[in-house]
Amino acid sequence: MKIHKRPINVGIPDLLVFRFPITAISSISHRIAGVALFLGLSVMLFALQKSLQSEESFNLIREALGSPLGLFIFVGLMAPLVFHFVAGLKHLIMDLGFGETFEGGVLAAKLVFAISALIICFIMIWLLP
Amino acid sequence: MILGKLRLMGVSGVIDWVIQRISSVVISSYVLWLFAWILTADSVDYQAWKALFSNFWMQVYTVSTVIATCAHAWVGMWTIGSDYLTKRQFGDSAFLVRATYNAFCGLLLFLYAFWSFYIMWTLT
Numbered sequence: 001m002k003i004h005k006r007p008i009n010v011g012i013p014d015l016l017v018f019r020f021p022i023t024a025i026s027s028i029s030h031r032i033a034g035v036a037l038f039l040g041l042s043v044m045l046f047a048l049q050k051s052l053q054s055e056e057s058f059n060l061i062r063e064a065l066g067s068p069l070g071l072f073i074f075v076g077l078m079a080p081l082v083f084h085f086v087a088g089l090k091h092l093i094m095d096l097g098f099g100e101t102f103e104g105g106v107l108a109a110k111l112v113f114a115i116s117a118l119i120i121c122f123i124m125i126w127l128l129p
Numbered sequence: 130m131i132l133g134k135l136r137l138m139g140v141s142g143v144i145d146w147v148i149q150r151i152s153s154v155v156i157s158s159y160v161l162w163l164f165a166w167i168l169t170a171d172s173v174d175y176q177a178w179k180a181l182f183s184n185f186w187m188q189v190y191t192v193s194t195v196i197a198t199c200a201h202a203w204v205g206m207w208t209i210g211s212d213y214l215t216k217r218q219f220g221d222s223a224f225l226v227r228a229t230y231n232a233f234c235g236l237l238l239f240l241y242a243f244w245s246f247y248i249m250w251t252l253t
Binding site for chain 1: 150205234
């Protein structure tokens with residue numbers, strides 16, 4: 001098989017070399033968030049299991065959420081969840097036939113970043129004691 | 130198998146597309162429901178939390194959501210593997226790399242589904 005040098009799809013190293021349109025950045029972010037959730041599901045299931053085991057382990061999980069490391073892990077799970085959710089919602093809306101133009105795609109990608117950033121900010125404010 | 134025939138006919142992408150959409154609706158409804166519950170609960174303490182997950186339909190909903198997540202993640206992870214773990218990057222060993230990657234993803238997702246079932250099963 002002849003190996004071509006042409007880029008076929010966006011790779012992580014490509015992000016550092018080329019300038020990409022916001023639609024491409026939104027697309028690769030959707031994928032990265034998806035992989036983060038694929039791995040993060042283990043942490044979520046672990047937390048669910050512990051939170052249901054006993055009152056002590058439930059309180060342990062609650063206390064862990066108040067610690068800097070626990071907060072970091074929580075936001076590290078919530079941020080990709082929110083972004084993947086909003087970006088996925090964009091796909092469903094576009095599947096219905098809305099915004100299927102070049103301008104629509106760019107606007108939708110901008111909205112995805114803005115709305116998910118806003119929701120993540122709200123969650124972080126809500127987490128503050 | 131109908132699925133096998135459809136794959137041979139080259140429409141497996143359509144099946145993946147449908148799996149991705151249906152599972153996304155199940156998962157997002159569960160996420161919204163859980164957030165709404167936490168925001169509206171009088172107090173999120175152990176008793177209330179355990180009572181929520183002791184409900185049979187909540188257990189069914191939870192396991193269904195994890196299974197939907199596994200189907201969703203399988204399509205997503207498989208797609209990512211087919212895009213990046215190619216002959217271009219790995220030469221002749223690309224197939225082996227991709228098979229190992231797919232096996233790892235499949236195994237972990239199977240484990241997740243089983244785990245969620247175990248958590249709900251051992252409750253009560």
